[in-house]
Amino acid sequence: MDMSRKTRIKDMRYEDFNDNEYLEKYVEELRRGGTNVVVAKINDIINWGRSNSVWPLTFATSCCGIEFMSMSAARYDFARFGWEVYRNSPRQADILMVFGTVVHKMAPVLKRLYDQMAEPKYVMAIGACAIGGGPFKSSYHVVMGVDKIIPVDVFVPGCPPRPDAILYGMMQLERKIKVQNFFKLPQQPEVKEEVPDIAKESYNHEREVNQ
Amino acid sequence: MKEKLINRFDWLTEADVVMSDGRLTIAVEPAKLREIARFIKECGYDFLVDIVGIDYGDDLGTIYYIAKGSDTADTIALQTKSDNRENPVLPTICDIWEVGQVYEREVHDFFGIVFTDNPDLRRLFLRERWKGFPLRKDYDADPAINPIPDRNELFIDMDALPEMESDEDGEGRTWKMMYDDNDYIINFGPQHPAMHGVLHLRVRLDGEIVRTVDPHFGYIHRGIEKMCESYTYPQILHLTDRLDYLSGAINRHAFCLCCEKAMQIEVPQRAVVVRTIFDELTRIASHLLGWGSMCMDMGAVTAFIYGMRDREKIMDIFEETAGGRLMVNYHTIGGVAKDIHPNFRRRVKEFIPYMRKMLKEHHMLFTGNPIATGRMDGVGRLSLEKAIALGITGPSGRASGWANDLRKAAPYAAYDRVDFEQVLRSGGETFDRYVIRLHEIEQSLRIIEQLIDNIPEGPYTAQVKGVIKLPEGDYFQRVENARGQFGVHITSRGDKNPYRVKFRSPSMVLVGALKEIAPGNKVADLIMLGGSLDYVIPCIDR
Numbered sequence: 185m186d187m188s189r190k191t192r193i194k195d196m197r198y199e200d201f202n203d204n205e206y207l208e209k210y211v212e213e214l215r216r217g218g219t220n221v222v223v224a225k226i227n228d229i230i231n232w233g234r235s236n237s238v239w240p241l242t243f244a245t246s247c248c249g250i251e252f253m254s255m256s257a258a259r260y261d262f263a264r265f266g267w268e269v270y271r272n273s274p275r276q277a278d279i280l281m282v283f284g285t286v287v288h289k290m291a292p293v294l295k296r297l298y299d300q301m302a303e304p305k306y307v308m309a310i311g312a313c314a315i316g317g318g319p320f321k322s323s324y325h326v327v328m329g330v331d332k333i334i335p336v337d338v339f340v341p342g343c344p345p346r347p348d349a350i351l352y353g354m355m356q357l358e359r360k361i362k363v364q365n366f367f368k369l370p371q372q373p374e375v376k377e378e379v380p381d382i383a384k385e386s387y388n389h390e391r392e393v394n395q
Numbered sequence: 396m397k398e399k400l401i402n403r404f405d406w407l408t409e410a411d412v413v414m415s416d417g418r419l420t421i422a423v424e425p426a427k428l429r430e431i432a433r434f435i436k437e438c439g440y441d442f443l444v445d446i447v448g449i450d451y452g453d454d455l456g457t458i459y460y461i462a463k464g465s466d467t468a469d470t471i472a473l474q475t476k477s478d479n480r481e482n483p484v485l486p487t488i489c490d491i492w493e494v495g496q497v498y499e500r501e502v503h504d505f506f507g508i509v510f511t512d513n514p515d516l517r518r519l520f521l522r523e524r525w526k527g528f529p530l531r532k533d534y535d536a537d538p539a540i541n542p543i544p545d546r547n548e549l550f551i552d553m554d555a556l557p558e559m560e561s562d563e564d565g566e567g568r569t570w571k572m573m574y575d576d577n578d579y580i581i582n583f584g585p586q587h588p589a590m591h592g593v594l595h596l597r598v599r600l601d602g603e604i605v606r607t608v609d610p611h612f613g614y615i616h617r618g619i620e621k622m623c624e625s626y627t628y629p630q631i632l633h634l635t636d637r638l639d640y641l642s643g644a645i646n647r648h649a650f651c652l653c654c655e656k657a658m659q660i661e662v663p664q665r666a667v668v669v670r671t672i673f674d675e676l677t678r679i680a681s682h683l684l685g686w687g688s689m690c691m692d693m694g695a696v697t698a699f700i701y702g703m704r705d706r707e708k709i710m711d712i713f714e715e716t717a718g719g720r721l722m723v724n725y726h727t728i729g730g731v732a733k734d735i736h737p738n739f740r741r742r743v744k745e746f747i748p749y750m751r752k753m754l755k756e757h758h759m760l761f762t763g764n765p766i767a768t769g770r771m772d773g774v775g776r777l778s779l780e781k782a783i784a785l786g787i788t789g790p791s792g793r794a795s796g797w798a799n800d801l802r803k804a805a806p807y808a809a810y811d812r813v814d815f816e817q818v819l820r821s822g823g824e825t826f827d828r829y830v831i832r833l834h835e836i837e838q839s840l841r842i843i844e845q846l847i848d849n850i851p852e853g854p855y856t857a858q859v860k861g862v863i864k865l866p867e868g869d870y871f872q873r874v875e876n877a878r879g880q881f882g883v884h885i886t887s888r889g890d891k892n893p894y895r896v897k898f899r900s901p902s903m904v905l906v907g908a909l910k911e912i913a914p915g916n917k918v919a920d921l922i923m924l925g926g927s928l929d930y931v932i933p934c935i936d937r
């Protein structure tokens with residue numbers, strides 16, 4: 185099917201988006217091997233539903249989170265796109281939106297939340313900090329970009345990005361979802377959740393802290 | 396005060412007690428610290444503003460800023476040093492000023508100084524297994540030493556809590572249990588939607604009743620203070636906005652004022668007035684968001700949407716003049732970055748009556764709502780004495796009746812020429828903390844109203860040299876941000892980078908207040924209490 189019709193979102197035209205080459209290349213890759221016509225139709229219907237009800241898991245650590253609040257409030261109102269059901273449990277969320285700086289102490293938490301999300305899942309890195317450390321590039325405690333820890337689908341630059349920019353990023357993700365083949369989603373590596381062995385890890389304070 | 400001190404302590408000489416930067420600075424030996432601290436407290440200095448740790452190269456030292464509770468502008472600085480870099484030990488002052496406990500923990504985390512008799516010296520921001528003390532000058536920032544952890548670390552309190560013995564020098568740690576096996580402990584955060592940021596609370600429950608609250612910080616510790624040491628002064632300005640992003644402009648103002656004071660720059664009147672207007676607009680925006688999210692914590696999502704709606708008006712004004720919405724990046728050392736937009740006056744003037752009308756609506760919708768007041772009344776009382784002992788400044792402190800507004804006590808910028816009231820309440824309960832924010836918005840509107848028609852003509856910034864160097868010395872400047880007294884301490888050695896920068900975060904002590912007021916309440920109220928204190932976590936963690 186014609187890409188521009190397939191990836192249509194409201195009255196945004198195909199040419200209004202940047203990075204269309206990425207999407208075209210992506211589609212080409214996905215199409216390799218061909219698809220059954222019936223399956224393709226069902227696929228389109230499923231993707232139509234999926235892309236219009238993306239439920240975000242909020243992971244707002246700092247300043248960018250305020251712009252997320254603005255986005256969810258009346259003026260920018262992301263409910264127009266069907267994304268307003270933000271979930272506070274990773275098990276119910278489709279997309280992990282990382283707003284703000286991720287630091288060493290937070291990194292395992294982020295990784296764990298991502299692992300707990302159900303497939304298919306997506307990640308958006310929003311703001312300079314989440315993309316690559318941002319203004320804290322020279323800090324000793326900041327993770328220089330969440331893509332060091334988890335795979336990222338969409339990056340939204342800015343410090344902080346305007347709510348419009350975040351909406352645009354969300355639309356890009358929506359387009360990506362629309363062209364995917366639901367029955368052959370890209371495989372994610374399997375994760376085993378480790379349960380720490382408290383007895384083994386239990387601190388020997390005298391040694392550890394006094395060093 | 397100086398005579399009083401010298402008369403009382405015969406070992407104090409004239410050289411130890413000097414007036415600098417408008418305050419008395421006293422240098423003492425560690426062994427004499429407690430003695431003099433007690434005396435200072437007796438003289439009415441009962442508000443410990445901050446403890447600044449400094450690595451002088453050979454010595455590790457601390458500076459204590461202490462103010463009078465009855466007049467928060469009156470400050471004394473107490474300095475002490477330890478020359479032992481391996482095992483630096485200083486006496487604690489946390490039994491004299493209660494809030495000292497958490498400040499000492501912070502200094503311990505960053506410099507490795509051990510405070511004898513401080514009951515809880517866990518690391519505050521960094522994880523327990525972090526190697527090295529980052530704010531020491533010889534800290535090795537090699538990422539190989541402290542790699543990004545791939546799994547959560549167990550908390551030290553799962554086992555026991557270190558306790559210091561005073562008679563041995565730093566070696567003798569005994570361990571006491573913090574929780575026992577029968578305690579029911581739940582974790583709030585670090586990633587909890589109602590936690591206003593990435594705060595982690597370990598809450599001990601008895602059924603539904605909160606028994607103790609133990610906050611864990613550091614989930615957004617970005618190392619700003621260390622970064623400042625390698626940045627030039629104009630570069631640092633960008634970081635101050637990102638501390639307490641809801642009062643970004645005000646924090647930046649503090650840093651600018653501190654540098655201007657040190658360099659003795661005369662700021663043009665136009666800039667002074669415009670800065671003040673910006674600060675007050677920021678305060679309104681912050682209070683609106685604080686109000687909205689507190690109501691949301693109580694289940695009223697409508698209030699949040701209303702607050703954000705009004706806030707957008709301010710964002711528009713900012714954007715037009717400064718180009719940024721949330722991060723305005725507008726104040727600079729010597730003035731402001733750009734002249735105001737031709738529409739600025741008109742927009743602000745339109746905003747004032749609009750906001751007044753909306754305030755009425757907010758009161759009608761929520762303040763008078765019996766369900767809301769029923770929930771807030773009589774919950775979470777913070778007494779005046781506790782507020783001072785814990786250093787709870789800002790609206791939360793004023794709700795307990797503590798007159799601590801620096802805009803009145805030590806007027807900076809254009810606050811001395813405007814007429815406004817310092818809103819005080821006496822209850823110290825959740826409702827007081829709630830309603831005081833709305834009243835402060837009214838006062839801020841009053842300030843803006845008086846200034847907006849009187850913006851003087853003239854240049855918007857002073858002539859400042861390309862490379863900014865501060866003369867050698869310690870500088871401390873506080874301003875009143877939307878959460879309380881925000882302080883900037885700069886130690887300069889005359890270079891283009893500061894030697895040490897420390898920010899006093901008003902939010903850090905607010906979390907301390909939560910420890911005080913939450914026990915005895917229900918878990919559901921814990922969230923509301925947090926909302927009523929309105930802390931911003933990145934400001935705590937820095």
Ligand code: SF4
Pocket residue numbers: 246247248249283284285310311312313314318319342343344345637
């Ligand atoms: S990108 Fe900028 S606004 Fe966003 S979290 Fe980082 S510093 Fe804050």
